Amino acid sequence: MPRKPLTEEEKALVRRKACRAARKLLHAEGSAGLTIRAVAAEIGMSAMSLYTYFENKAALLDYMRAMAVGELADIQETIASETPDAAKRLAALGLAYQQYAETRPDDFRLAFGGGEGGFGGEAPEALRDQIARAMAPSREAVAALVAARKLKGDAAEIHMAVWSAWHGYAMLAMAGYWPATQRPDIEGLGLRGELTMTNVTPKEKEAAGPKAARRRPEANASI
Known part of the structure; x- marks a missing residue:
């Protein structure tokens, strides 16, 4: 059975969770430590999955x-x-x-x-x-x-x-x-x-x- 698509509210929750993790990485390790892959690992997602929420690092920073x-x-x-x-x-x-x-x-x-x-x-x-x-x-x-x-x-x-x-x-x-x-x-x-x-x-x-x-x-x- 196909997986039910996430609602916009559920997507927003994932983005906020990712941003909280990204801010911790940014403050702890600086810009060099902030990558889509590192953020994905922090929240238990694959990098490819997180790319469906943020096109690139710049888009993630804008949301942050x-x-x-x-x-x-x-x-x-x-x-x-x-x-x-x-x-x-x-x-x-x-x-x-x-x-x-x-x-x-x-x-x-x-x-x-x-x-x-x-x-x-x-x-x-x-x-x-x-x-x-x-x-x-x-x-x-x-x-x-x-x-x-x-x-x-x-x-x-x-x-x-x-x-x-x-x-x-x-x-x-x-x-x-x-x-x-x-x-x-x-x-x-x-x-x-x-x-x-x-x-x-x-x-x-x-x-x-x-x-x-x-x-x-x-x-x-x-x-």
Whole structure:
């Protein structure tokens, strides 16, 4: 009797199981130790069977990245659902982002590092979808603060500045540029007027002239 084909849910379970094993191999042995054959052996499959789920190592890495970002998105969504106040929510989201980077540095690098040789262009669709999920809670918090006039400026620009500040801080901290005892308050990072990418005082605008003022629109954060 022919074997019953796997459902899409069953296939997804196999992919997630393979990705968990692949992440352990990657973190323990580096990229050289991550092969389809090695992952298959870890989960008790033949390499040929696993190739029916992942075309090649690059496809496996793409799925691993999407899974890592998806786990960050889960954390962000949980915080958003539990923190009604927009200012506190944005601070908590920033802290959680940093904690993810600190406690899971290998997964953080996997998620945002681009992998072997980068993506060669635009990130895969599945990864872009998970990044959008991860960014949505902070985007919504910033939009709420702009609507409440607690932040001034374009909500999309402010959100990108805040997210960039969080990410840049996380990368620098992971690289050892900020010892734990000397790090700034991550909960306030990007807030309280620290949006230096877009924050320009009236005197600075006047001194820089109209062209500079147009290039750096005012978005003064004052929580």
